Amino acid sequence: MNILLYDIGSYTQSDFIYFLRKSGHNCKNLLYKCTNLYHDDFFEYKFNKELSALLYDCVISTNFSPIVAKLCYKHKLKYISWIYDSPINTEQIKYFQFPTNHIFHFDRIQVEQIKSLGNINIYHLPLAVNTERLNKILITQKDISAYTCDISFIGQFYNTPLAQIMSVQTDYDKGYINAILDSQLKIYGYNFIEELITDELINRFNQRLHSISNVSEELSKQGLIYNIAKQITHTERLALLTLLGQLFQVHYYATETPPVLSHLKHQGSAKYFTEMPKIFRLSKLNLNPTLKSIQSGIPLRALDILGSKGVLLSNFQPELAEYFTDGVDVIMYDSIESALDKADFYLKNDAIRQQIALNGYNNVATNFAYPEKINYIFKTAGLS
Secondary structure, eight states: OEEEEEESSOTTHHHHHHHHHHTTOEEEEEEOOOSSSSOOHHHHHHHHHHHHHSOOSEEEEESOOHHHHHHHHHTTOOEEEEEOSSSOOGGGHHHHTOTTEEEEESOHHHHHHHHTTSSOOEEEOOOOOOHHHHTTOOOOHHHHHHHOEEEEEESOOOOOSHHHHHHTSOHHHHHHHHHHHHHHHHOOSOOOHHHHOOHHHHHHHHHHHHHHSOOOSOOOHHHHHHHHHHHHHHHHHHHHHHHHHHHSOEEEEOSOOOGGGTTSEEOOOOOTTTTHHHHHHHEEEEEEOOOTTOOSOOOHHHHHHHHTTOOEEEEOOHHHHHHSOBTTTBEEESSHHHHHHHHHHHHTOHHHHHHHHHHHHHHHHHHSOHHHHHHHHHHHTTOO
16 A cells, blocks of 8 residues: 555654555655644645645554644545544544544543544554564663663653642632542542543633633643643652652653652653663563553553563553553552552562563563554555
């Protein structure tokens, strides 16, 4: 097939293209970041020109582009998107309705939520990992000296404006949100934030924001839910790293340096293709607390860890528990106390931990490979 790929700078794009070409498809990749997700004159002109000049069988992108969906519908061309971000922006959903769309998303619960809105071509599809590329990365003695540690963490801490939003709210509403934060922090495997954020609550929040702080912009329901999810993730990650760092040798890689983590070794940021795989492989445990807006799916970072032959230490996540077994090919915790206990046990049992790394790698190499995912995508979209 002749395939046009729209590239927003995704980490997965090069692996996706590699396996498409390896399967015999002709691929052209267009790298461009739209200034506006819904309207960009320059991009629309160039994209229209490209679709008119050559005969393509489909257009593919990682994550969903409203502009591309609109243009593919105009040209009556199938548009495939494979989403690896969460949550889905509700403003984009009206663009999901085009019959030329075939949308794939890694989070089953979010897929079901979108399906319930109407006749939308959206399907659940876990993400993939390129073990072929990862196996070619060589570990040097310098790498061993630089990256070996008990536990590593690579990620963000998700600072949010929630404190400012809450500062002008009533004591009742502050207490309500704080109760959600505290409860969801302690519960793994079920996300109830959205159920507890009502339209009435959003209206009260906006009234207070407008009357007391003179804020003109409206706070959306999705915006508040996402900020709550990020705040819980922020709290969990700092708590885990603080406590683990008091007991074990912990390295963290991030652009931020929270003062509470001053007792840990900050390693700066890590390059995705060259440094991260080495860190994953040389860390005895790789801590990966899932962003709370991901309701059931397995995040890309978890698969990257496993595909690099690293040991994944993750919170309980429904789909992670579906595809992997705790203590066999991953390590899952269901509380901060559980994370500390499991880290202590597995750091004292090298042979068990090393077997988990091998099992996890074999699982993703078999069940999360690109060729099988690509075949499913084309079959589902009616292209094979």
